[in-house]
Amino acid sequence: MELTKTLGRRMLDATCAAVIAAPLAVATPAIAQSYPSADETLDWTIAFGPGGGNDIMARSIIEILNKYDLYDGEISAENRAGGSGAVGWGYLYGQDGNAYGISTTSGSFVTTPLQADTPWQPESFTPVALLATDDLVLVVNGDSEIDTIDEFIANAKANPTNIGGTGSVNVDFIVPTLFAEKAGFEFDYVSFNSMSEQTTALLSNALDAMVGNPGEILGLIESGDLKPLVFSGQTTPAALEGVPTMGSIGFDIGVSMPRGLILAPNAPAEAQEWWINTMKEVVQTPEWGEYIASNTLTPTVLYGEDFRQFLVTQRTALRLFCAKSAQSTKPTLANMSSAPKGLGPTTRPNRTSRSCASPSLSFSSRGRSSTLMWPMPTSTF
Numbered sequence: 001m002e003l004t005k006t007l008g009r010r011m012l013d014a015t016c017a018a019v020i021a022a023p024l025a026v027a028t029p030a031i032a033q034s035y036p037s038a039d040e041t042l043d044w045t046i047a048f049g050p051g052g053g054n055d056i057m058a059r060s061i062i063e064i065l066n067k068y069d070l071y072d073g074e075i076s077a078e079n080r081a082g083g084s085g086a087v088g089w090g091y092l093y094g095q096d097g098n099a100y101g102i103s104t105t106s107g108s109f110v111t112t113p114l115q116a117d118t119p120w121q122p123e124s125f126t127p128v129a130l131l132a133t134d135d136l137v138l139v140v141n142g143d144s145e146i147d148t149i150d151e152f153i154a155n156a157k158a159n160p161t162n163i164g165g166t167g168s169v170n171v172d173f174i175v176p177t178l179f180a181e182k183a184g185f186e187f188d189y190v191s192f193n194s195m196s197e198q199t200t201a202l203l204s205n206a207l208d209a210m211v212g213n214p215g216e217i218l219g220l221i222e223s224g225d226l227k228p229l230v231f232s233g234q235t236t237p238a239a240l241e242g243v244p245t246m247g248s249i250g251f252d253i254g255v256s257m258p259r260g261l262i263l264a265p266n267a268p269a270e271a272q273e274w275w276i277n278t279m280k281e282v283v284q285t286p287e288w289g290e291y292i293a294s295n296t297l298t299p300t301v302l303y304g305e306d307f308r309q310f311l312v313t314q315r316t317a318l319r320l321f322c323a324k325s326a327q328s329t330k331p332t333l334a335n336m337s338s339a340p341k342g343l344g345p346t347t348r349p350n351r352t353s354r355s356c357a358s359p360s361l362s363f364s365s366r367g368r369s370s371t372l373m374w375p376m377p378t379s380t381f
Helices: 002-033 053-067 083-094 108-113 151-156 170-181 197-204 212-223 269-282 286-294 305-327
Strands: 043-048 077-079 103-106 126-134 137-141 161-165 188-192 209-212 226-231 257-263 360-365 367-372
Touching: 043 053, 043 083, 053 077, 053 103, 053 269, 053 286, 053 360, 077 083, 083 103, 083 108, 108 257, 108 305, 126 209, 126 269, 126 305, 137 151, 137 197, 137 212, 151 226, 161 170, 161 197, 170 188, 170 209, 170 305, 197 209, 197 226, 209 212, 212 226, 257 269, 257 305
Parallel strands: 043 077, 043 103, 161 188, 161 209
Antiparallel strands: 103 257, 126 257, 137 209, 137 226, 360 367
């Protein structure tokens, strides 16, 4: 009788233990499935002002997330502009370990830490995905006698040549400089405050060529007012069909500006994994394809640590460029009488020693001095 009671009690205890343990057994994997929580607001930092490339990309992704019900919680998108992205990305950097802090990247994500004393580097954040690269096209006036990049290089080797770009010591300056070094020609770089100013200069024949984001000048390319010669990306976008890449003609510069998605530093692994899986769905939508096409971006997709390695590679390449510039001879302002009329100072890249972190840069010309103040025009990307 006592044995029967003992066995019965043991069976009851075992049954109770099993009942209690059952919900605990499913609770562990449920933790990984709890992200994202509908009770948490996603704090989406846009590191530039409204209407720029970074802003358009961020809001395009948010629209897709909402349209396809890919994110259940509330998304709060905030433009935190300033310092070519330093303010916005600095805000995200301060959210260490936060699973609900997120931001989009662009070219300044790599170049800004080279120019300013930021506490973060591109690889400091939790990488989600590289979604596209923002590359440049070199164009000449549509009426130019130069029709190919080979003709342009040959002409630049034989005659003084200038190339315009927006801002100073940024991607517009770096890309043509690296290309010129590879191709073996020299040129004078002319800095402008805006794309519209440099386009006007080129169309009025005050410039020989300029670089720009295809999406900003595609209309003028399609109308024949501008003639595209070479593209800096790894693959040519459909809108520039027939235009060779720098790599395809043997002069790959190894630099592309990342349009991607990042989380705060040390974000939980489950948050990173969730966003990687979600972005794999986003890039398959027709809306994302339309965004890539309309902005003439190069579709380049990398996830997680592959994206981090891409950022490290780009930062290293640009840092080497800056170091090389800083070690060259003292910069000299090009002869003002030879500068394009009304365009101000020009510098020949192989003679410039402009450090990427310099707060200002002084040039001398015929006993006079001229200073280019830093920062230069703030990018909207």
